[in-house]
Amino acid sequence: MDRTDPWWQRVDEAAQLITSTVNAAAAQAGRHGVYTPPPGTPEPRRRRRPASLRHLAEVIRTHRMAPGVAVDKDVVGAILAGELSHLTNPVAVVAVARASHRIAGIPFGDEDVRRLAVAVEHLTALVDEAREADRRAPDLLPVPRAPAALVVEARPVPRPEEPRIRRRRLAPVLGVVAVVIAGAAAGIVYLQRDTARAPAGGDVDCRDGVDGDEIITDAATVFDDERATRLSPTLDFDAMNGSARYAGHQGRIYYWGRAGSEDATPHSGGTRVRWKVADGPWHSCATALPVTERGYVHSPAVPTTIDGRAVTIQVCLWRNTPNRENCTAEISTG
Incomplete structure (x- = not known):
């Protein structure tokens, strides 16, 4: 598997969209949610962070959000990290999103479930196509492809200030017995450095x-x-x-x-x-x-x-x- 192949790039793009959606829900749950222990278990001695991997797994298990699929904290972490082996499981992915919304107190309706499940199915299809393309790649004749265009943004960088001219003169030296006056010629030194700086702009x-x-x-x-x-x-x-x-x-x-x-x-x-x-x-x-x-x-x-x-x-x-x-x-x- 070569991630630079175009078929795997399409997989990466689809996986990124799903991962970002689920991560956004989990982050919101972590900010606005409250940790509550599963029914029948005592309150924890130490305060626990809401929407942690363990908390998400507890909510999924308690409310049976992933029927027929075992979703523990490791699976939750793998989905949030974008691992394809778990990101292509629609039941597990939807369960993590549902648990995040439940902790945050935000509705997650049937249409939300459908959109996310369709995105996972699309990703699964792209993975299958990419694996098939990998299998067939050695038998295909190499076809030259023009490199994808980069977005080139040339921003003006302010020109460096003109170096200042510093003149050094030898001051007269006064002695107790005699006065000696020494003259010195003035010199100009230019120091040019290729400094490292970020591009100018309105960011x-x-x-x-x-x-x-x-x-x-x-x-x-x-x-x-x-x-x-x-x-x-x-x-x-x-x-x-x-x-x-x-x-x-x-x-x-x-x-x-x-x-x-x-x-x-x-x-x-x-x-x-x-x-x-x-x-x-x-x-x-x-x-x-x-x-x-x-x-x-x-x-x-x-x-x-x-x-x-x-x-x-x-x-x-x-x-x-x-x-x-x-x-x-x-x-x-x-």
């Missing part, structure tokens, strides 16, 4: 209006690039190397960017994730790539839901001089 700060730790600042310590799903095509251009990736973490899906530069012709730049909710401004979560950096840098990781609301995401790679920025298309997760 607000990454965490503006965000409470808690929903955005992961140090993505490289939490996620493994090689185990994440890389979006195709990459964001590479000229001597700049970059890509957009996503992976599950604690029941949620996160997106981040990675940036590097060729050793032979290094440039400064960086990578960022832009995100917004439906009626909000674009936020920019950027990490700069210094010209001296020989490895990769990673942007903050942004989840597909923030404050219980679905997020639109765009991942970008930029270069400072000459200015250029490549971005993915806007990824709607709601």
Whole structure:
């Protein structure tokens, strides 16, 4: 299975929509819901977080929301993380969504159930088609495909200020016995640095209006690039190397960017994730790539839901001089 094949990309897109829907419901339940123990069990000694994996599994089991299917906290976590083996089970997926809405006190009617079940059935059909395409792929003649177009956004970067001229003069040295006057010529030194900076624009700060730790600042310590799903095509251009990736973490899906530069012709730049909710401004979560950096840098990781609301995401790679920025298309997760 190669995630860069177009048939698996369609699977990833369909899975992302389902995962985002269920994650948004679970996040809302976690904010507005209250933990109540199953009937006949005592109150817990310690306060438990509503809509945790264990709580969701308890609600599903107590109210028999998944007839004929065993849904424990591990299955709930797998669904929220977007694992296909569980995401293609409509009974389990609908049960997690139902439990989330019940905890949050929000109705989840028959039409909601139908839409989600249809989405899961569509995903299952795409998975079957992708597996069949994998099986037939070795027998097919290679057909050249034009690479998918990148969204290129070139934003003007303010020109650096002219370097200031500093003149240093040797002051007269006064002695007790004699006065010696030494003259010195003035010199001009220009220092030009290829500084790392985020592209100019009207985006607000990454965490503006965000409470808690929903955005992961140090993505490289939490996620493994090689185990994440890389979006195709990459964001590479000229001597700049970059890509957009996503992976599950604690029941949620996160997106981040990675940036590097060729050793032979290094440039400064960086990578960022832009995100917004439906009626909000674009936020920019950027990490700069210094010209001296020989490895990769990673942007903050942004989840597909923030404050219980679905997020639109765009991942970008930029270069400072000459200015250029490549971005993915806007990824709607709601």
